[in-house]
Amino acid sequence: MADTRTETSLQAGLKKSTTQLFLATGAWVGSTALMSFGPSTFWDFDVAVTFLAIAANLIVGGLMLYSFFRHLKNMDELQRQTHLEAMALTLGITMVLTVIYGALPQAKVLASTQPANVLFVIGISYILSVTTLWLWRTSE
Amino acid sequence: MKNRLKVLRADRDWTQADLADRLHVTRQTINAIEKGKYDPSLPLAFKIAALFGLPIEEIFSPETD
Numbered sequence: 001m002a003d004t005r006t007e008t009s010l011q012a013g014l015k016k017s018t019t020q021l022f023l024a025t026g027a028w029v030g031s032t033a034l035m036s037f038g039p040s041t042f043w044d045f046d047v048a049v050t051f052l053a054i055a056a057n058l059i060v061g062g063l064m065l066y067s068f069f070r071h072l073k074n075m076d077e078l079q080r081q082t083h084l085e086a087m088a089l090t091l092g093i094t095m096v097l098t099v100i101y102g103a104l105p106q107a108k109v110l111a112s113t114q115p116a117n118v119l120f121v122i123g124i125s126y127i128l129s130v131t132t133l134w135l136w137r138t139s140e
Numbered sequence: 141m142k143n144r145l146k147v148l149r150a151d152r153d154w155t156q157a158d159l160a161d162r163l164h165v166t167r168q169t170i171n172a173i174e175k176g177k178y179d180p181s182l183p184l185a186f187k188i189a190a191l192f193g194l195p196i197e198e199i200f201s202p203e204t205d
Binding site: 010076077078081134136137138 | 161164165166168169171172177178180181184
């Protein structure tokens with residue numbers, strides 16, 4: 001039988017905050033790209049314009065954080081707890097792996113380290129943590 | 141923590157989705173509570189108790205009982 005239930009306020013709120021978070025994240029990625037590649041591509045290393053791009057990136061970053069907070073508040077309590085536990089796991093995993101990664105040049109295993117690689121660790125740890133915790137809790 | 145959510149829900153012939161809609165949570169949350177994989181917050185426990193018209197202790201009990 002087809003599911004004829006209407007969309008609940010929980011689902012509607014989540015859909016709205018997911019869209020807002022998606023747009024805010026997209027804007028942040030765009031402003032980060034502009035801040036990184038703008039000086040060489042668009043304004044020939046004009047320091048004043050670069051500072052404007054940094055200010056814009058900070059503002060959009062703040063909006064993205066606000067959107068994420070709103071998204072978290074719109075979740076139901078199991079979803080929220082899953083995300084908060086995933087954040088705790090991500091913090092721990094990132095700390096342990098970053099310390100190891102930072103020690104590698106000193107041990108002459110790597111020539112140098114790239115701070116941006118830490119972002120990959122954060123992203124991958126968070127996605128894996130959310131997925132694992134959610135599947136474990138909601139398995140039938 | 142143990143609970144009688146599944147029994148109480150079945151008594152009323154409600155699906156997990158029906159109960160989730162009444163409590164404004166996801167169906168997965170109801171499933172996790174019934175399976176003992178998630179203990180609800182105090183506000184949600186009160187909401188569940190009010191919905192079934194029972195005191196909280198008649199729905200939830202410590203694992204040691």
